[in-house]
Amino acid sequence: MNFRQTTLYCFLLIPLLTSAQTSLQQNSAEIKLGIKKLNTVGSALYLAAHPDDENTRLLSYLAKEKKFRTGYLSLTRGDGGQNLIGNEQSELLGLIRTQELLAARRTDGAEQFFTRAIDFGFSKNPQETFKIWDKELILKDAVWVIRKFRPDIIITRFPEDARAGHGQHSASAIIAREAFSAAADPKRFPEQLKQVEVWQAKRIVWNTANFGGNNTTSEDQLKLDIGIFNPLLGKDYGEIAAESRTNHKSQGFGSARQRGEGIEYFAPVAGQPARIDLFEDIISDWKRVEGGERIGELINMAEHDFNIDNPAASVPNLVSILTALEKLKDTHWRTQKVQDVKELIASAAGLWFESCSSQPIQSQNSIVNITSQILVQTDTPIQLKSGNPGDSYTLLKKGIIKNIKSGSGKEGTTNPYWLAEEHPLGMYTIPDEALIGYPENPPLLQTTFTFNINGKDITYTRPVVYKYTDQVRGEIYQPLVIAPPVTATITEKAFVFTGNASKTIQVQLKAFNTSPTRGTVVPKVPPGWDVKPAQINFDFISSAEEKTIQFTITPLGRIESGTLSLSVNIGTQIFNRGYKVISYDHIPLQTIFPLAEARVERIDLITGGKRIGYIAGAGDLIPEALEQIGYQVTILSENQILTSKLSEYDAIIAGVRLYNINDHLNIIQPKLMEYVDNGGTFVVQYNVNNPLKIQNIGPYPFRLSRDRVTDENAQITLLDKEHDVLNYPNRITEKDFEGWIQERGLYFTSDADPKYSRILSTNDPGEKPNDGALIVADYGKGRFVYTSLAFFRELPAGIPGAYRLFVNLITKNKTK
Numbered sequence: 001m002n003f004r005q006t007t008l009y010c011f012l013l014i015p016l017l018t019s020a021q022t023s024l025q026q027n028s029a030e031i032k033l034g035i036k037k038l039n040t041v042g043s044a045l046y047l048a049a050h051p052d053d054e055n056t057r058l059l060s061y062l063a064k065e066k067k068f069r070t071g072y073l074s075l076t077r078g079d080g081g082q083n084l085i086g087n088e089q090s091e092l093l094g095l096i097r098t099q100e101l102l103a104a105r106r107t108d109g110a111e112q113f114f115t116r117a118i119d120f121g122f123s124k125n126p127q128e129t130f131k132i133w134d135k136e137l138i139l140k141d142a143v144w145v146i147r148k149f150r151p152d153i154i155i156t157r158f159p160e161d162a163r164a165g166h167g168q169h170s171a172s173a174i175i176a177r178e179a180f181s182a183a184a185d186p187k188r189f190p191e192q193l194k195q196v197e198v199w200q201a202k203r204i205v206w207n208t209a210n211f212g213g214n215n216t217t218s219e220d221q222l223k224l225d226i227g228i229f230n231p232l233l234g235k236d237y238g239e240i241a242a243e244s245r246t247n248h249k250s251q252g253f254g255s256a257r258q259r260g261e262g263i264e265y266f267a268p269v270a271g272q273p274a275r276i277d278l279f280e281d282i283i284s285d286w287k288r289v290e291g292g293e294r295i296g297e298l299i300n301m302a303e304h305d306f307n308i309d310n311p312a313a314s315v316p317n318l319v320s321i322l323t324a325l326e327k328l329k330d331t332h333w334r335t336q337k338v339q340d341v342k343e344l345i346a347s348a349a350g351l352w353f354e355s356c357s358s359q360p361i362q363s364q365n366s367i368v369n370i371t372s373q374i375l376v377q378t379d380t381p382i383q384l385k386s387g388n389p390g391d392s393y394t395l396l397k398k399g400i401i402k403n404i405k406s407g408s409g410k411e412g413t414t415n416p417y418w419l420a421e422e423h424p425l426g427m428y429t430i431p432d433e434a435l436i437g438y439p440e441n442p443p444l445l446q447t448t449f450t451f452n453i454n455g456k457d458i459t460y461t462r463p464v465v466y467k468y469t470d471q472v473r474g475e476i477y478q479p480l481v482i483a484p485p486v487t488a489t490i491t492e493k494a495f496v497f498t499g500n501a502s503k504t505i506q507v508q509l510k511a512f513n514t515s516p517t518r519g520t521v522v523p524k525v526p527p528g529w530d531v532k533p534a535q536i537n538f539d540f541i542s543s544a545e546e547k548t549i550q551f552t553i554t555p556l557g558r559i560e561s562g563t564l565s566l567s568v569n570i571g572t573q574i575f576n577r578g579y580k581v582i583s584y585d586h587i588p589l590q591t592i593f594p595l596a597e598a599r600v601e602r603i604d605l606i607t608g609g610k611r612i613g614y615i616a617g618a619g620d621l622i623p624e625a626l627e628q629i630g631y632q633v634t635i636l637s638e639n640q641i642l643t644s645k646l647s648e649y650d651a652i653i654a655g656v657r658l659y660n661i662n663d664h665l666n667i668i669q670p671k672l673m674e675y676v677d678n679g680g681t682f683v684v685q686y687n688v689n690n691p692l693k694i695q696n697i698g699p700y701p702f703r704l705s706r707d708r709v710t711d712e713n714a715q716i717t718l719l720d721k722e723h724d725v726l727n728y729p730n731r732i733t734e735k736d737f738e739g740w741i742q743e744r745g746l747y748f749t750s751d752a753d754p755k756y757s758r759i760l761s762t763n764d765p766g767e768k769p770n771d772g773a774l775i776v777a778d779y780g781k782g783r784f785v786y787t788s789l790a791f792f793r794e795l796p797a798g799i800p801g802a803y804r805l806f807v808n809l810i811t812k813n814k815t816k
Helices: 028-038 056-065 090-108 126-132 135-149 167-182 190-194 237-245 293-305 311-326 331-348 622-628 638-643 665-677 800-809
Strands: 043-048 069-074 111-114 153-156 203-208 222-225 263-271 351-357 361-363 368-376 382-385 393-395 402-408 446-453 456-470 474-479 481-483 486-490 494-497 503-511 517-524 529-532 536-540 546-555 562-570 573-575 580-582 590-592 597-602 611-615 632-635 651-654 681-684 716-718 760-762 774-779 782-787
Touching: 028 293, 028 311, 028 331, 043 056, 043 135, 043 167, 056 069, 056 090, 056 237, 069 090, 069 135, 090 111, 090 237, 090 580, 090 590, 126 167, 135 167, 135 190, 153 167, 167 203, 167 263, 293 311, 311 331, 311 456, 331 351, 331 456, 351 446, 368 446, 486 517, 486 562, 494 503, 494 546, 494 622, 503 517, 503 536, 503 562, 529 562, 536 546, 611 622, 622 632, 638 665, 665 681, 665 774, 665 782
Parallel strands: 043 069, 043 153, 069 111, 153 203, 351 456, 361 481, 494 597, 611 632, 611 651, 651 681, 681 782
Antiparallel strands: 203 263, 222 263, 351 368, 368 402, 382 393, 382 446, 446 456, 456 474, 486 503, 503 546, 517 536, 517 562, 529 546, 562 573, 562 597, 580 590, 716 760, 774 782
């Protein structure tokens, strides 16, 4: 056995990965389907803007029925959306949605790719989108993926105009069309041609659709019925599509299985139009590859001779196919098909092998203790090649696990490559552009196994992972994490000061080094701030030690908002990373090392009241933000709302999208309205207009529209400057709307009863003013507030004016 650690890095030699898998264990039906797929040398690339934009039914049809190599290029990772399962936002939400996409691809059989574009939230047209996205860089990324993937057809989800319904959607169609031509032009991005060749797809088409009241299909378009049952899988592609789409759990996209006819429509965009079939004039068998005819014959023989009760009998045929493939001059298809047939050989032979670390997290440059296990489960004679002088072989015994111990160290960390650097709005900063396209990091540590199977040496690689047993979930695999020696995690993303009083900042130190580690943590603050002490020493004896340290920060005199940052000094080395874990059962554990920094902001703010009740919605960080400025926040359950004395709360706040997700609203809503009637203040944050659990959100009627203002710098007009919510306890002016992030608001109200006061008006450039972002009504002795303003983004980011206005919304002037 030649056993070593290496870094998977070269895109030209190995296809882009969709997951850090251990040994693939395919059943007989999957092996047979894989043999059939060996005979197809065609590829298709689907391109859109976000996770969930892809047509999973079409992807599964292309990958499993047409047996094309199929990919989905999502320009973004969905970073700007909302989260229905937790409170992660922005980059953290992008991490979750990346893994959800990978789970979807493992279901539908396609591969996953990304550009460096960031989803910055809703935009209304491509012009607005390209003000934030660097169009040329994203086009470059798309061309890079096309030149590597070499699709025969490119399919877009959206058109280039307003029918796309979202500026990023239409921008993705523009990128797709331009990349279709640019990938074939040696004058476009010529630096890529050192590693890839120009590529011209046969055609690019738009996969038209009928949903959301927007029907872009027509009977004169190319039609394809993909509602086909696959007997090897026991499902049709509508069922597979539903399973794939249901992986998008953070978006609440659980889907019912569709069965039977499924018509897809396609309109030509560029290239050679298709008249009767999406794949016409595309040679997708081995005749397209020089020297491929013999390979096709061998694959046909393997398919004909395949014994579903004894897949191991196909090993000799598969080895012959591998030998023939290795002689091909076409490096693209040789690379792809060699990888595929090697995995089929292992599966057919009942060969299982993996490499696991003894610990889930290891410090960079420390020794990783690795156990590799190998098992042969058929009578196929397989020898393990050693790395000893003379390259000796060991015959593996059927049913007997062979264990091999080893150790290795590795530089660097497993922090996601797109989060390694600070980045501007709209674009990740990725210094090493060879990484672009990868859905996640290439494995930092992996092992190489060489087996002699049917007289042929075959080499495999497997990532080093961590495996453990959970009492409820059973055997769990998760990625091996390589960490800095010591991390310093600041407890909040932003610290808000309401005066000149000092605030204690807690920092969680965590050691990952297995040997004793000494060092200092040194804070740095913006001009006008004071921090004490100037440094704190630490002394860890071993890994897994943790300790909490504290710094005191004080605003002094003339101050500026800015960034608190920490450096961890160990000898001559300086580290500046924190530690964050994202854990959900439906995705692998995600561990990242964000920069050890936080925003510090001094706000001219008067607060009123102290006790706040909060009803959790889809997930946000408003409670933590309010605690920053001194409020006592209690998360209220449905039972507490029904049985406790709500009058003890100065205000009650509904979390974002509460009225979309809480099935008990018909029971608790009367109690909340009673609380308002008796003098309470109830603030409801944004909801989408469909579906709503109840229709009457407030004491008087109003509707929710799809209107929104996406320009975070859009002009604000105060319509009722004397209203209490603009004057008590803080005087709100237009200046308070400066510095907001991502958007003003979303799903504004409309058709509000005259009893509501409309407080402000705003609009995107070129649109008419909209007064539905904030409405307030007195009801009985209390106040009801509905706001579509994006407080769930602004408060955690420490935006001063957003704090001032939100405090006013939850503070009723009881002297009136």
